[in-house]
């Protein structure tokens with residue numbers, strides 16, 4: 039669940055990132071956020087992630103009140119979500135396997151479970167063969183799938199994707215989007231996808247929030263009709279497996 | 295912390311060390327050179343100190359004993375001399391006869407037979423006493439004089455004062471050099487660590503964003519820092535050991551005369567090595583470990 043109430047973000051240099059934003063996203067929803075470059079989309083993601091802090095207003099994310107959250111609770115908040123960035127943000131000195139495992143290790147899950155979970159997730163994104171590869175040794179599309187695997191590793195309530203297709207082969211755009219939609223369907227994960235490709239999102243029958251110059255200018259709900267045949271996952275089965283009972287559930291946070 | 299997380303930390307510290315091998319190597323080299331400089335100056339000042347001490351030991355005080363005393367009385371005097379503070383060593387009793395012999399031996403062309411001719415030996419028996427702190431010579435001599443059975447005390451206070459002040463100065467200078475080197479090393483090492491961590495600022499940011507706590511991020515860095523410090527300390531220790539042993543061995547073979555005399559004062563490495571080892575190991579752990587922990591702190595704000 040995400041709720042913004044009269045949120046403003048002014049960066050330290052005086053630039054306005056967001057102005058008087060109000061929005062509410064329920065658990066299990068799939069939402070596109072679109073807008074031109076510089077309109078404030080990434081700012082929105084950063085505020086949800088508390089990578090940046092809002093200047094005024096109130097933000098609630100997965101039962102946390104971000105206006106009041108204590109620094110030491112921020113790691114716990116972040117573990118309730120998975121994030122995919124445009125620039126992947128993989129840890130360059132860790133191989134594919136360790137990058138994904140890292141998101142689990144921070145939650146102090148026993149290594150026994152990590153050893154089961156990581157190959158399973160890598161299999162879902164089709165990268166089990168590359169688990170020993172370093173991030174620099176694989177393509178942009180593959181790196182983005184590693185980032186996705188990392189985001190999904192501890193079965194988050196919320197998946198944030200900031201321009202997930204911005205740095206990869208345009209042919210793969212629909213494939214990645216389809217994957218995100220399947221994750222939303224199968225695991226009931228709330229998914230928020232940020233993109234500047236307004237044409238692309240209109241192919242999907244999803245709620246679309248449009249931002250312009252830091253303000254929400256439209257919030258169009260999904261049509262009630264079925265998804266068009268345009269998008270078709272080649273094999274949705276593995277992704278549906280995300281919902282399997284074996285998958286690691288969120289657990290009590292262990293702080294060091 | 296569970297067993298598996300400790301295992302993870304130890305492994306992760308090592309993995310990160312290897313993954314960032316260029317930076318690790320640079321840090322190890324910098325720290326090693328610092329350790330080498332400190333170790334060399336420690337050895338140098340310890341040896342100078344040892345040399346001066348041995349010179350000081352040659353500065354003995356002669357304590358003359360009442361010739362009327364029997365063996366028991368002589369033993370009592372010896373005990374009392376030894377119990378005086380700062381008296382380091384009391385030699386065996388020198389009988390009047392032995393005293394005379396050594397006196398004659400010291401005179402050029404002296405002949406042992408000559409002593410037989412002296413029927414009336416004018417010398418009293420004596421103890422040779424050395425003290426640990428030459429600056430106290432005057433006071434100690436007064437104390438020695440007050441021991442019952444002692445009739446006279448002789449020693450050179452001028453020489454003692456000079457030696458004492460030289461040693462004080464050398465000790466002070468050694469300490470100053472080591473302290474300065476330690477501070478310089480600390481600054482250099484701190485900067486290397488700072489650079490290492492700055493280099494990985496992005497990595498630390500990513501860790502934060504996937505929900506790692508500060509402790510979880512910090513600990514592997516600290517452990518990596520400790521590894522680096524210990525490797526540098528180990529290498530420096532090995533090098534110093536090797537070089538010093540080489541110097542000791544060489545001095546025995548190649549030198550003679552005055553130079554040999556000086557080198558013969560070299561403290562054996564076995565005697566001083568463990569001090570250097572402890573100093574290095576502690577330095578390696580604390581400087582690197584705490585330094586890493588400190589410098590990573592400022593990147594953990596996001």
Ligand SMILES: Nc1ncnc2c1ncn2[C@@H]1O[C@H](COP(=O)(O)OP(=O)(O)O)[C@@H](O)[C@H]1O
Pocket residue numbers: 049050051053054055073074075076077078079080081082
């Ligand atoms: N760290 C920052 N400091 C100052 N201004 C920033 C910062 N990040 C973003 N901005 C500004 O905030 C506005 C919104 O940026 P952003 O959210 O990144 O837009 P988008 O992701 O939609 O391209 C832009 O005007 C941008 O220049």
Ligand SMILES: [Mg+2]
Pocket residue numbers: 079080081200201
């Ligand atoms: Mg952006």
